[in-house]
Amino acid sequence: MKSRIEIRIRGYHSDRFAHVNHARYLEFMEEGRWTYLEDNNLLDLFLKEGIHHVVVNININYKKPALVGDVICIETGVMKRGDRTVTMLQEVFSKDSGAPVADAKVTNVFMDSNDGNILKIDKRFLDLWPDLREIL
């Protein structure tokens, strides 16, 4: 299940051009992913199963600057699974106009908390994480 958060852009989010700074977007995205994991009950399941997720790649497009006072929405879902990776898609857009602000593809691997080995995205994952069943 996709999740969605809203953030009102403040002066302290933005740089001298009144744009949200590049690094700050990554914090917004991280907030979006935590919310996704919570909404899908995955934080507790991963903890219980001894699964630790690690971001290995972020590919972010900056499209249209968000300005102070704007409310932005961040929608987070899964877009792709590999043998040992899951890639999430995060889309940021203006709540008011719907105009796209940024998007990011965030690729994760999953480690066994005990031995640090990278886990295969196998049946166990598909059982824990229903969204994974609907993508390739």
Place this chain on the structure above:
Amino acid sequence: MKSRIEIRIRGYHSDRFAHVNHARYLEFMEEGRWTYLEDNNLLDLFLKEGIHHVVVNININYKKPALVGDVICIETGVMKRGDRTVTMLQEVFSKDSGAPVADAKVTNVFMDSNDGNILKIDKRFLDLWPDLREIL
């Protein structure tokens, strides 16, 4: 000319796993790019020519976590030029061991400060920015 900065990882850079946070790396990378622009005298030239640069994409790989106390090096250079884009390559590695920590490809466009139009990477750019002559 490639440029290089060094940063000592502090407690306030790192998250609960003693790893540097994803967003923080983007600030380190930004520091690296400003230093590159200064080392290559481009900040002043761009200002004088009315050129404003804008990051449109960052593609960052997280390889091996940097830990508190580590000194990391960030090397910044240009790797590719398109018709209207320049992509910089930034490599982060441990000063001590040389082990790769992260790398990022950062794609920029350049706007005319007066009319906001995206500029072609033409002869003027190659004259201002010698590194561009050596790449495709």
Place this chain on the structure above:
Amino acid sequence: MKSRIEIRIRGYHSDRFAHVNHARYLEFMEEGRWTYLEDNNLLDLFLKEGIHHVVVNININYKKPALVGDVICIETGVMKRGDRTVTMLQEVFSKDSGAPVADAKVTNVFMDSNDGNILKIDKRFLDLWPDLREIL
């Protein structure tokens, strides 16, 4: 009217000891003050009246660390007015236990947007900002 926000502590808020970093609290406090200004309709009024507020002092006590997963509440109100200053009190506590986490006294001055002069906290301010009438 006092205002209140809630924030769930995330991994990216916290440092290597799983504590929220000192600087991050100041961002939380800033979010609390923006919300206070909005809740009291002051953002629009200040803009209309050409009043620009500037923080001149923050005095923050760190009491009990907030940990990842905790939800903290931040209550913001006014506590004191001087001839040319207004001091806000911000109290941070655990939503769950009510235990105090931090508090800050934040002193502001107000500038005339046109000439940059520091304004007296006079009748105009008391009219715009009812909370000020109830404190010294």
Place this chain on the structure above:
Amino acid sequence: MKSRIEIRIRGYHSDRFAHVNHARYLEFMEEGRWTYLEDNNLLDLFLKEGIHHVVVNININYKKPALVGDVICIETGVMKRGDRTVTMLQEVFSKDSGAPVADAKVTNVFMDSNDGNILKIDKRFLDLWPDLREIL
């Protein structure tokens, strides 16, 4: 021995008014204190002695905004010792003009890493930390 660091203000340090954000100053101050601890060899000594320092109060004055391109200096020393506290003074000024930008008094307590008890600032501390002998 007082220590000193220099920081060049970048676009990503500053907010929409081209001022360095309040929270960012606290990171600069933290960098200054880590450098002080290193310059005075205290990081290693504290670790060896099982002493963990904790900030309990920061009182920061914002005087004159630092702007993008400015180089600021941060000088850090000790200013006061109590029965169980040490207060450090950090002064931020423009490298170019010497004009004061901000200052902060940062009060620390010191915990026994084993039992978490707050330690007295006794002879052991004065031996480890010569600067403490010269203040009250």
